[in-house]
Amino acid sequence: MFRNQYDTDVTTWSPAGRLFQVEYAMEAVKQGSAAIGLRSKTHVVLGCVNKANSELSSHQKKIFKVDDHIGVAIAGLTADGRVLSRYMRSECINYGFTYESPLPVGRLVVQLADKAQVCTQRSWKRPYGVGLLVGGLDESGAHLYYNCPSGNYFEYQAFAIGSRSQAAKTYLERRFEKFMDSSRDDLVKDALLAIRETLQGESLKSSICTVAVVGAGEPFHVLDNETVQKLIDSFEIAAVDEAPAAEPDAPADQGAPADQGAPADQGAPADQRPATDEGVAPMDI
């Protein structure tokens, strides 16, 4: 983006009526790895791409359980996302304590948006550099919201944020009209297919993505690696001709069968390291 004299602090307007610091914060979201969300009448599925910095490190946690009925996927500055998740969890606990009922999703996102807005109007603060896809279930049904650093929030049928999210959005735009009546399993498959779009040719395996579901009678939880890998296998074979970057290259073909063998191995030892394993659902109550 452009460097100019109106972008030094967030409390300075540009002559065109823009707050550049806020817009730069939204850029930070676009740089983060992709996160997607989609919903039907009864379920919401959140998914994200997990890229570890190196083979030696574990990958960033980008999907957080906020309460039994709400979860969030983030893109951008994950530290900001972690802090906001803690805030959301605390709000849900306090609401539950006072009203003995789950916090409606729409109320939570407004509180989150108001919190973000504060940071756009204080000279000693900076906007949060994270976009949040909040998915949850309440009395009025299943909802998916996107909260951005500007303090705006929108409700979506399906959305994708982060790098290369446009590919996923294009895929979702083609299919979204069917989502409302989709079954839970079809919704999860669509989420995985949308994640695959953002990978642009790289093969999809459960070790590089995380999927979480919340729905009627199903508290928010992250699907474990084995389940995800089985789902990937079930449509990878069927969709060979549909694969976006059709893989005619020999190395990629050799990569595929080897990849399907490896994740099954990675699944087992990964499960034994609960601290770093994305697949183990926290708070399996």
Next chain:
Amino acid sequence: MTKQAANWSPYDNNGGSCVAIAGADYCVIAADTRMSTGYSILSRDYSKICKLADKSLMASSGFQADVKALQKFLAARHLTYQHQHNKQMSCPAMAQLLSNTLYYKRFFPYYSFNVLGGLDNEGKGCVYTYDAVGSYERVGYGCQGSGSTLIMPFLDNQLKSPSPLLLPAQDAVTPLSESEAVDLVKTCFASATERDIYTGDRLEIVILNADGIHRQYMELRKD
């Protein structure tokens, strides 16, 4: 200027008794279901036992409004713990949390007499007994409430080896089997119900072991 006595008290005593017994691989927590005020009965079917975590149950007698507030607070704190640690709180951890929570209100206490029962990290039964301001101790068996003075000496007599009166206790937990412990608890309450007017109606027994949580009920005298 003579000292004025309060014309109003923030506390009330809703009566009832609670017992917990720890075994080698189980824990039995029991309480009657009568809630009273003064000489009246408010309910014959009010549970004093609350599940705080997978392996911790708390039975509390005293002022049930304070008990309910305490249970809600601990439940909320447990949720926070799970978010931060990705696992359930262990019984010893919950025991410490309960103690700290009670002492926090040292100068306006929770009028709640608690017995915490569960399984420790090794799967052995554990029972913790408390006073109203958080002083606690791990024991092999404990009881609180209006019938505790009637029940405690009976337990000391029947559960000889874990009794602290042997100075020190011979066993940390009772060598009795689970069904023997349940029968003992039933006997305790049947006796306490005879002489304590605040104990009766129905007995709720919760057994916690490696298979999970099981609940049992026994009718008591309703007079």
